[in-house]
Amino acid sequence: MKIFTLKSDLKNYLAAEKKKGNSIGFVPTMGALHKGHLSLVEKALSKTNITVVSIFVNPTQFDNKEDLDKYPKTLENDIKLLESVDCDVLFAPSVEEIYDENVVAERFDFDGLEHQMEGKFRDGHFDGVGTIVKALFEIVEPDVAYFGKKDFQQLQIIKKLVEKHNIPVKIKGMPIFREKDGLAMSSRNTRLTKEHREAAPFIHRILKKARKKTGTKNAKEITEWVKNQFENHPLLELEYFTIAEEKTLISVDKFEEYKRYRAFIAVFAGEIRLIDNVRF
Template identity: 55%
Template structure:
């Protein structure tokens, strides 16, 4: 496994890859877990060479405390990746290597995808995501890039970004991996204490109940159900619950049999913000 801290040496290494070989890419913010590893394994199964970036991107955080507390475990991350079979290249840059001079996000118009759910609660977040993903894709120039469906809104926005910038890369969404109690695997889970970790399973259980009752219960009824489930667990604070159209991410007003819907939840366990989602039909 080769580790690069500078884009120039990474580009030089990748330039030696044969044109007949495929390059896969898994961008991460580190604090790797089994969910990330499943993305890398998928990439390794479909490509000759896989680049994994580890970079905590400052421009996608609208909360400086969250940025400061975001877990950083580069040695553990490299150890995990080193156990994988296949050619993995790690890109572990400093901020200065990706942002020349001013550390700022580019403004994007993602066709209103950026203004739903996460966009309402994290102003400028998706400008930061778009900025860093664009930079990374232009450096790595992969054939395929892999993103987890836990951040489903981000996945849709990355697909839109690729279309807007006409980047020659296929974006692949991969299923959510879950802990034994159903909690979606996330780097932020490392900040939960044992009690919070167990209580956070309410998020998955609630989404599962919404899916089970989706066909038989009104949208108003489902919203009331979710509110009630979180009231029953005062140690979890619901930030939002949305049932949205998978394609547009617009909040559903009524059910349309020709549309696909997904339920989204953001909630706090203490000061740790957790998100999850689940397809409904």
């Protein structure tokens, strides 16, 4: 596996590969890699000639500096994991390499997608996401980029970014990877206490039960039921639960035929914030 830390070196290498007619697959990450990330890498490896993974903990998408400081950084182990699946290229730049001296986010208009759910609770988060993803796309110039559906709102926003800025890349959303007990895999899971880790699968169990109620209850009633399930939980605190149309991400009170819906949830397990979603 080739490892690059400088934009110019990576661009030169990939330009030469493209001249040979090789297609480029791209998996952007913030490191602390797990099986979910590796499933994206393996998909890219199977569909494109050269697979590039980036590891970059992006400061402009954190609204909480403490969360940024505590975000797990495991580069040595990440390299071993990428080598184990025969990844072609790792791009691991410094903050200065990406932002120079100006560590601020661009402002983006994602047609309202950015104001729903995560956007209501994480100020400026999606400006930071848009800034780094756009910058990485300009550096790597991939043919296809792969993202997990755990961050479904982010996936929709990246599709909108590509559409509005005419970026020539296909965006592929891949299924959520889960632990055996149902907990959605996340780099933040490593920071859970033993107690909170044991409690966390409750989140996915509730989502599955909520989905079963769609035949008899409307969206508003299901939302109230979910809130009640968390009300007296001793270890998990619900931040939000909402049922939204997949395309617009706008929350709904009732279901309409021929529209696709997804339930979204954010929960605090102690100081660790966990998100998940399921299609309804």
